[in-house]
Amino acid sequence: MTTATAPAPAPLWACRAAHAIALCALPSGLWRIAMASGIYVGYSDRVLRDVFGIPGWGVAYVVGLSVLAELAALAPLLLVSDRWRPLRPRTLGTVAWITSGVLVLVALWQLVIAFTVESRTYMSSGTAQTVWALAFAPLCAIPFLMTALSWSYTRRHRTGPHRPNAISR
Template sequence: MYVMTTAAAPTPATAPAPVWARRAAHAMALCALPSGLWRIAMASGIHVGYSDRILREVFDIPGWGIAYVVGLSVLAEAAALLPLLLVTDRWQPLRPRALAGLAWTASGLLVLVALWQLVVAFTVESQTYMSSDTALTVWWFAFAPLFAIPALMTAVTWSYAKRHRGSRR
């Protein structure tokens, strides 16, 4: 008597992430760092180019603005660490197709946010808060790396989607 059993087909092993994708994922975390440190300095009372009056009236520092600014820094850095999920196979919280879809959505949103931030950065009101041109230059150096994140995220997402195309768990 022959007994037929069906064995689960082994899931195809995906290729490891290319070195450039790993570096790009790590670079995103580093791109978020300068602006986060700048915000934490602002929340700590270090002069970052805003007058005391602007800090009190616009940003509510000291006050609830400290929690907001520090929370925003922590949230931005945590979000910048998430692309590391796309270059490692150690821990995958979602199936590859779901994670790829989420990553593509995040890439699109990051592009829109970056464009919106450019609009905000060039408005007259946002520039008049700074107390000097030097402070504005420091602000630009702190926030400029954030504009690299959409391109890096798109590249890492493309690499992930390409490696996991057709993969099912």
């Protein structure tokens, strides 16, 4: 008779990486919420009104985007927690790897655009552009952290139940 045991717990570095992903999304979300709230972030009132629809529908869009981004950034916590599993481990591992691949492709796409397309900005000063860059820079770490988490998760769940001193017969 075999008893099923839980897989090995997530290593400390994986737990920290999952929390770091949520923290990486926070500065850009706060920057967007500041923009939606009318706090000066480097755009003139005309640009906010004509380009972003603020005040108006743009407020809901920008705040909604911030909330969705943070919720998505909290999802990797499912890979290090055993409290709630919306999917079977193998399915969740597959979703994690697909997500990692998409995030890496999006990051590469953003780099190609940043270095090949002449950037058109509506920012009014170099200081505003620097603050914007500092707020969005942590997002670059997310694809790497997610890939490491996906590897850790699939490794822990592929090896089967955690039996520290089990001998195969």
